[in-house]
Amino acid sequence: MIALRHLPMLLFMLIGLAACAPPEPVRIGYIGGLSDRVSDLGIGGLQGVRLAVELRNKNGGIKGRPIELIESDDQQTPEVAAQAFDSLVQHRVVAVVGPMTSAMAMAIVPRANAAKMLVMSPTVTTGDLLGIDDYFFRVIPATHEFVRTNADYYYHVQGLRRLRLVFDVRNRSYSQSWLDDFSKAFAAAGGTLLPPLPFTSSEETLFPILARQALADRPDGIILVANSVDAAMMSQAIRRLDARVALGTSEWAATERLVEIGGKWIEGITVAQFFERDSRMPSHVTFRNAFLNRFNREPGFPETFSYDAANVIFDALEAQQGKQTLKQAILARRHFVGAQRPIDFDDNGDTLGRTFMVGIRNGAFVPLSH
Numbered sequence: 001m002i003a004l005r006h007l008p009m010l011l012f013m014l015i016g017l018a019a020c021a022p023p024e025p026v027r028i029g030y031i032g033g034l035s036d037r038v039s040d041l042g043i044g045g046l047q048g049v050r051l052a053v054e055l056r057n058k059n060g061g062i063k064g065r066p067i068e069l070i071e072s073d074d075q076q077t078p079e080v081a082a083q084a085f086d087s088l089v090q091h092r093v094v095a096v097v098g099p100m101t102s103a104m105a106m107a108i109v110p111r112a113n114a115a116k117m118l119v120m121s122p123t124v125t126t127g128d129l130l131g132i133d134d135y136f137f138r139v140i141p142a143t144h145e146f147v148r149t150n151a152d153y154y155y156h157v158q159g160l161r162r163l164r165l166v167f168d169v170r171n172r173s174y175s176q177s178w179l180d181d182f183s184k185a186f187a188a189a190g191g192t193l194l195p196p197l198p199f200t201s202s203e204e205t206l207f208p209i210l211a212r213q214a215l216a217d218r219p220d221g222i223i224l225v226a227n228s229v230d231a232a233m234m235s236q237a238i239r240r241l242d243a244r245v246a247l248g249t250s251e252w253a254a255t256e257r258l259v260e261i262g263g264k265w266i267e268g269i270t271v272a273q274f275f276e277r278d279s280r281m282p283s284h285v286t287f288r289n290a291f292l293n294r295f296n297r298e299p300g301f302p303e304t305f306s307y308d309a310a311n312v313i314f315d316a317l318e319a320q321q322g323k324q325t326l327k328q329a330i331l332a333r334r335h336f337v338g339a340q341r342p343i344d345f346d347d348n349g350d351t352l353g354r355t356f357m358v359g360i361r362n363g364a365f366v367p368l369s370h
Contacts, residue, residue: 025068026061028053028313029088031098031108036076037201038171038227040257041100041302045122046071048306049097051287051294052314062317074099076170078107085111095120095313095326097306101252102126102174109136118326120313122305125251127177130350135327137349139308139338140274143174144181146251149272149355150223151185153368157357158270160220160246164194166210166234167225170201171252175225178250182223194219201230211237221246228253232262239265246270256300259363270359270368275301277358277365279340287339308338 030049032042053069061067070091072084081104088096089111095118099105105124112119112135121138130142154160163186167175183193197214199205211234214222222238222245224231231253238245247269249258254271262269276284277300287307291299299307313326315336320329327349336343343351357368 023065025066026317027068027070027091027093028310029070029072029085029091029093029096029098031072031074031081031084031088031096031104032100033076033104034071034073037229038076038101040228040255041123041252042073044255044300044302045098045100045306047291047295048122048299048303048308049310051291051303052307052310054294055290056311056314062314067314072098074104076101076104078103081107082111085117089115089117093117094317097122097309097313099124100302100306101171102128102177103171105129105136106173109134112136116325118313118330120309122309123252123302124174125177126173127181128173131348133348137312137327137330137345139305139312139343139351141351141353141355143177144185145352146272146274146355147178147182148185149357150248150250151182151189151191153270153272153357154221154223154246154248155186155189155191157368158221158246160191162192162194162217162220163223164214164217164219164221165196165223165225166214167196167198168201168227168230169198171227174252175250178225199230201227205230205233207233207237208240210234211241214238215242215245219245221248223248223250224253225250226253228255228258229261232258232266235262235269236265251301254300254358254365255302256298259360259365262360263363266360267363268359268361270357272355273301273358274353274355275304276340276356276367278367281340283337284339304339308336308343311338312336312343 032045034042053067074081074084085108100123102124119136125143127142231249249271251273316329334345358365359368
C-alpha cells in the first residue's frame, strides 16, 4: 500500500508524465480508388494529401498537434467505399479527404450526413450533390461548369455539329450528369447529339466493337466520358477505324496516365479542365516544386486538388473556435487559398471557377485558344 504522505508526490509525478506525453494527433481520413482502373486518380490524390500532411506537420501541425493520415482504398466499389468510410469514423478522424469519383461519393455521403462527418472531395463533380445543405464539400465546380466550355468549343471553334458521347455507367452519377448537362449546352449552341453509347468499364470491355458502334451514323466527333485507361483504349480503337473523326474527353480522363498510355492514338484530343499545368502563380510553383522533390514527378489535377482539399481542412481546423463544428468553421471563413486559385464555398459547400480548353499536342497537354 502507498502511504498517504506519498500521495502528493505521486500525483505530482503523474501530472509531470502527462505533461511530457506527446499530444494526441489530429486524425484525417483519405478515401480513393488505389487498386482499380481509376487508380491514377486515387494514388495521385493520396500523394497530394500526404504532401499536405507532411508540410503542415513540419510547421507544427494543427495548434501544436501532429496530423495523422489514415488511408483507405474504396476499390471503386460502393460497398467497399461504405465500409472504408465506416472504418474511418471508428478511427475517430475529424474529416475525410475524398472520394475521387462521383459514384463513390453517392455511396459515402449518406453515411457522412448520418455521422455528421465532413467529406471534402478534390475531384467529384456530379450534379446529384449540387445545392444540398449536407456534409459534402468540394474544391472544384460541378459538371455543368465544364460542359458549357466543352460545348462552346466543339461547336463554335471546331465547327462540330453532330456528336456522340460514349460514357461509363460504372461511374454513372458523374457520367449521367455530364451527359445531361452537355446535351443541354450543345443543343443550346445549335448542335445535335446522337444517341449516346453506354458501356461498363472492365477488363472485358470490347473496345473495337464499341468503337464501331460509336462511329455509326458518321458523327463529326466522339466525346469519351471515361477514365484515362478506357479513354486511351477507346481512342486507339476508334483511330484504327477512322483517323479523322474529332475526339474529345471529359476532365475525368485528363490525367498524366492518359498521355503515358495513349501514345499517338490520343494526339489531338481536347478536353475542358479546371487545372493549369503551366500556372506561374507563386503558390502553385511552391507546391509543384515540393511535389517534384517528394515524388519525383509532375503533379496533375488529382494531386493538386487533393492537396487543396487537405489544406482547406487544416486551415479550418486552425480557425475553429469553441464549440464550432468543422463545417461551421469552413462556412464562417468561406474563402481559402488553393495552389492555383481562390476557393470560395457557398452555403452548400459548392464552388465555382473558370474552365478552359486544353488539348494533347505532340504528346503533352497544352492550352488551346478559345
